[in-house]
Amino acid sequence: MRRTGTTRRGALTATGAFAVGAVLAGCGGDTDDTGSGRKGSAHSGARTAADGTSSVRTEKALRTSASRTTATLLAGYEHVLTAHPSTATALTPLRDAVRAHLKAVTPGAAPALGTARSRAAGPAAAVKELAAAERAAADAYTALLLEAPGELARLLASVAAACSAHAYLLTELAKETPA
Template identity: 80%
Template sequence: MRRTGTTRRGALAATGALAAGAVLAGCGGDDDGTDGGTKGSAHGASPVRAEKALRTGATRTTATLLAGYEQVLRAHPATAAALTPLRDAVRAHLEALSPEKTPALGMARSRATTPAAAVRELAAAERSAADAYTALLLEAPGELARLLASVAAACAAHAYLLTELAKETPA
């Protein structure tokens, strides 16, 4: 039987993902506004409006991910010990991305009938979220880019942890 909990490999993978996020965050550019007017103007919008649009997209992704966690926790209560800390981290990401208001949770529909399949779906959702945040980095101004890089790194670490958890979860 495999050992549950945090393993050395899992801790190293999470650390590596966070380090990658920190490196990406350093590539966000300067906050002094001397970027030549390219950020935020790709779609003809003002920088403030462009940042708001990026935050809205990231918030929607995070709310949907959080709804997925909530759905799995309701459907498979046996996964609560492992999923609750990750769900709480996603909730913190949602608050960081949308500090002025808490958005409504997105709709999450799972086809999984077993806890292991549900955890695998969450891992896939975390990978998709990490990809979405990484794509937004290209247009985000400095501080938001750093936040998105951090959240993307956390999602990548969550995806790894969930993939390992799915292997240990009874079908």
């Protein structure tokens, strides 16, 4: 294996820093709309109850969206592993991680894995497509972070960072995979 300018440790450090930044950006102060910082009025109590109901609905919708993204990604891994068995050694640990992500973000029963068809003729091109799918998934999770409440935001940031690391590893694997 030839050395590149970017090491695996450097890539994981960068994605970890990205995740921490995303989590910290999601953390904010807990003051009311007047900016006085006082809490406890009847209006703020009613607003908190309404926000709690809305937050539960929002969290469920965000988890559903994230689980669809993850199920599509997992279907892509399954298709590539079936079509190109020579990639199994390298792709199986990544697929298993995506399966764990699906379990973590799914609000209830796991969604059906749709059909993901690769247009790639060879294993190297199929791995490149998986890398692109991982980058797209990382972008989707990052976009969901803007609306997610605290704990879900941390989970989505972690999954987005993992997808970024997977995309890097798959890009390097594609360079080493025979066409």
